[in-house]
Amino acid sequence: MTSKFYDHLIIKEELTAELDVHNLDAEEKAELITLIDEIFHHHTFNLILSHLPEKHHSEFIAKYHKSPHDKDLLVYLKDKVTVNLETEISTLAKKIKKELLEDVRKSRAKS
Amino acid sequence: MLIDSAQLRSKVKLKQFQSENLLKAHHPQAYKLLTSSAIAASLMLSPAQALPTQAALPSTSTSVLVSSFDIRQAIKDQLKTLLPPRLEPLTPTQEAALTELFHQDFGIHAVPELEGNRLNHVYGYIGAEQHLPRFPGDTAFQHDAYIDAGITPGLGAWGYVPDSQKEKYYVAVQTLYLPDWQVRLPYLRDWYKFRKVIVVNPDNGKAVIAVIADSGPSYWTGKQFGGSPEVMHYLDRKDGAQKGMVVLYFVDDPQNQIPLGPLEYNLEKGPPRLT
Numbered sequence: 350m351t352s353k354f355y356d357h358l359i360i361k362e363e364l365t366a367e368l369d370v371h372n373l374d375a376e377e378k379a380e381l382i383t384l385i386d387e388i389f390h391h392h393t394f395n396l397i398l399s400h401l402p403e404k405h406h407s408e409f410i411a412k413y414h415k416s417p418h419d420k421d422l423l424v425y426l427k428d429k430v431t432v433n434l435e436t437e438i439s440t441l442a443k444k445i446k447k448e449l450l451e452d453v454r455k456s457r458a459k460s
Numbered sequence: 461m462l463i464d465s466a467q468l469r470s471k472v473k474l475k476q477f478q479s480e481n482l483l484k485a486h487h488p489q490a491y492k493l494l495t496s497s498a499i500a501a502s503l504m505l506s507p508a509q510a511l512p513t514q515a516a517l518p519s520t521s522t523s524v525l526v527s528s529f530d531i532r533q534a535i536k537d538q539l540k541t542l543l544p545p546r547l548e549p550l551t552p553t554q555e556a557a558l559t560e561l562f563h564q565d566f567g568i569h570a571v572p573e574l575e576g577n578r579l580n581h582v583y584g585y586i587g588a589e590q591h592l593p594r595f596p597g598d599t600a601f602q603h604d605a606y607i608d609a610g611i612t613p614g615l616g617a618w619g620y621v622p623d624s625q626k627e628k629y630y631v632a633v634q635t636l637y638l639p640d641w642q643v644r645l646p647y648l649r650d651w652y653k654f655r656k657v658i659v660v661n662p663d664n665g666k667a668v669i670a671v672i673a674d675s676g677p678s679y680w681t682g683k684q685f686g687g688s689p690e691v692m693h694y695l696d697r698k699d700g701a702q703k704g705m706v707v708l709y710f711v712d713d714p715q716n717q718i719p720l721g722p723l724e725y726n727l728e729k730g731p732p733r734l735t
Contacts, residue, residue, distance in 0.1 A: 371463035381469065384476045391479035394494065398487045406490045413494075449472070456468035 354413075354422040358435055359389050359442040367453045385449060389442060396441055400430040470533065528724035531565050532665030538565075539662035539707070543583060547705060550583055558582075558707060562658060566667060567728030568718060570658045570709035577651055579633055579708070584684025586631075586659070586706045587677050588692045588699035592616040594627050604628070606689030617675035618653045626654055629720040630673035631708065632686030633657075637679065656711040656718065659687065661695040663704060667723040668694050669711060694722050 364385060368378055401409060412422060426434055484491045542557050544550070550558070555572045562570040572582045591603050591611040600611040604624075617635070621627040635641055635652050654671040661667075668691050677683045685708055687697065697704050711718055718727060 377465050384472045387476050388479045391483045395483045410493045452471045456464045
């Protein structure tokens with residue numbers, strides 16, 4: 350996945366480190382990381398679009414597609430939303446990460 | 461540290477599916493813009509490259525875009541609930557459920573009984589067979605793969621198997637133990653010759669389309685079917701102490717449109733693709 354403007358708000362290292370200690374082959378691990386990235390992406394966008402007035406959606410998406418990594422997108426969003434979006438994204442990401450970590454830990458084979 | 465990667469993948473896949481659906485449900489227009497632009501960008505950036513397969517979805521999903529891995533996983537999960545843990549005859553309800561499952565996931569019509577004919581078993585142990593001679597003087601070394609499997613000293617029950625593809629993907633079934641085999645031999649011999657079947661390993665969900673090209677194995681082996689080296693390799697089935705069970709159904713394919721070999725996607729829906 351390409352880098353995103355919100356990447357710095359989502360700390361995924363703990364998750365990738367947890368995957369590292371297991372016997373996953375490179376392909377399995379890469380697929381899981383892609384899926385995990387998509388989960389964060391969907392939730393983050395759902396959150397952003399829920400706070401961003403609908404009239405700005407298409408403009409925001411066009412800007413995003415033009416430059417998905419551009420941190421000015423956050424500046425653009427901050428102008429148009431009434432909440433602290435960075436805090437909201439970080440909080441949501443922590444919750445998702447916790448759930449995913451639990452999934453990884455619960456999948457340890459019983460031997 | 462060991463991890464059940466298939467289980468983890470299923471869980472994460474489900475979460476990915478749910479998160480995508482959440483976004484789609486809450487912001488349908490924005491979602492459309494997001495995905496359509498992403499596809500357009502992807503096409504512009506790599507015109508010659510195949511588009512990535514859309515993430516696989518659980519069987520309950522409404523999407524039709526699933527990869528071969530996901531089909532196998534779905535088949536495996538569903539067979540686990542449908543099949544008895546030990547070798548025993550299937551009930552009519554179980555048999556019908558399998559027909560439905562194969563149609564739903566593979567897009568084929570597979571049945572335990574076709575044109576009034578049925579084998580004594582549709583669920584049983586499969587053993588490893590050798591290559592079959594395709595022509596006089598054929599040797600194992602002349603086959604594309606699995607030379608170590610050897611070649612049968614005699615011919616298959618239906619003689620030479622001149623079509624290499626049929627020889628690669630063949631099974632042996634116990635026609636000799638059919639109650640009416642001796643009585644209806646001329647008819648049944650022709651009916652079973654190179655009859656198309658689907659063989660599924662319930663432990664991994666892998667399926668292969670093959671033809672019946674030999675008779676056997678003997679009842680005292682404790683096995684009900686035999687598989688060519690290619691069939692056994694693809695299904696990841698072993699012989700001997702590690703022998704495992706398979707489901708074997710007739711494939712109703714009067715137009716002969718279903719190709720032999722591994723079945724990795726839904727034939728009615730086509731290969732996985734992003735639309």
